Amino acid sequence: MQFDDKVPIYYQIKNHLYHEMMTGQLVPGEKLPAVRQLAVDLTVNVNTVQRALGEMITEGIITSQRGKGNFVTTETPRITQLKEHLIMEQLERAYEQLHALNLSDDEIIASLKQYIAQRGQQDD
Amino acid sequence: MQFDDKVPIYYQIKNHLYHEMMTGQLVPGEKLPAVRQLAVDLTVNVNTVQRALGEMITEGIITSQRGKGNFVTTETPRITQLKEHLIMEQLERAYEQLHALNLSDDEIIASLKQYIAQRGQQDD
DNA sequence: CCTAGTGTTATATTTTACTAGTACACCGTA
DNA sequence: TACGGTGTACTAGTAAAATATAACACTAGG
Numbered sequence A, B: 001m002q003f004d005d006k007v008p009i010y011y012q013i014k015n016h017l018y019h020e021m022m023t024g025q026l027v028p029g030e031k032l033p034a035v036r037q038l039a040v041d042l043t044v045n046v047n048t049v050q051r052a053l054g055e056m057i058t059e060g061i062i063t064s065q066r067g068k069g070n071f072v073t074t075e076t077p078r079i080t081q082l083k084e085h086l087i088m089e090q091l092e093r094a095y096e097q098l099h100a101l102n103l104s105d106d107e108i109i110a111s112l113k114q115y116i117a118q119r120g121q122q123d124d
Numbered sequence C: 001c002c003t004a005g006t007g008t009t010a011t012a013t014t015t016t017a018c019t020a021g022t023a024c025a026c027c028g029t030a
Numbered sequence D: 001t002a003c004g005g006t007g008t009a010c011t012a013g014t015a016a017a018a019t020a021t022a023a024c025a026c027t028a029g030g
Helices: A009-022 A035-041 A046-059 A076-100 A105-122 B009-022 B035-041 B046-059 B076-100 B105-122
Strands: A062-065 A069-072 B062-065 B069-072
Touching (some): A009 A076, A046 A062, A076 B105, A105 B105, B009 B076
């Protein structure tokens, strides 16, 4: 995995795992890879993984069972709620940044459309 | 000024100054506040300000004149170019994050429109 | 020439993220 | 009971960001 050195790695790991839940690569009740395995996969230290997981446990997104593993919560509403929260967070940040660059609401929408159109031409 | 402890302060200062240029609070050729004054205004150390300015000088967005001050470049194309770059950066980041949350192109545009609409109802 | 205001540079210190290594606690199974 | 797989916790060390403080270099104006 590739990290942006502008933000803490543990924070990026959280988002990485969030995304796997959102896209169904990790379903409710499923067991996460072992912390040591995650550390290897992400080429990162166990403690850094643990810090990310620790926050997610506090948030109630995953549950921890000593000796068994970490599991995605079975309380699906929490996950739905998390997804909406993450989306809102992204929209808000992007909007405020673009607004600060002196773009009007319409211009923001237009530039996003244009960006997506351009992107579609090239790849992905 | 309020900082997000997830990203380096010097980096946020750069963006702060960028925004002031984009919104016309700082026009081409204008003198920036003195580094020591900026440090006070932003409740930050002089060296941290200097680090932000140093990068901006390297980028050619501002020019430095020892004994006189720092000035916004008069090469307006540079600023225009910077603005487009910053916009692109924001769009790209937001798009990739939302895409990673399993939203289609159309859903991304729709959610942004909805966000703006909701926002318009409340305040600002 | 002197001084106030400016940018620039340097050193030492503190804080935080991250790493490395180790040990402990718990579960399931043979 | 023993062992391998698991989460958890602790200590020590490194690197980068930010701070505090000070000194240096240049400009403009009396």
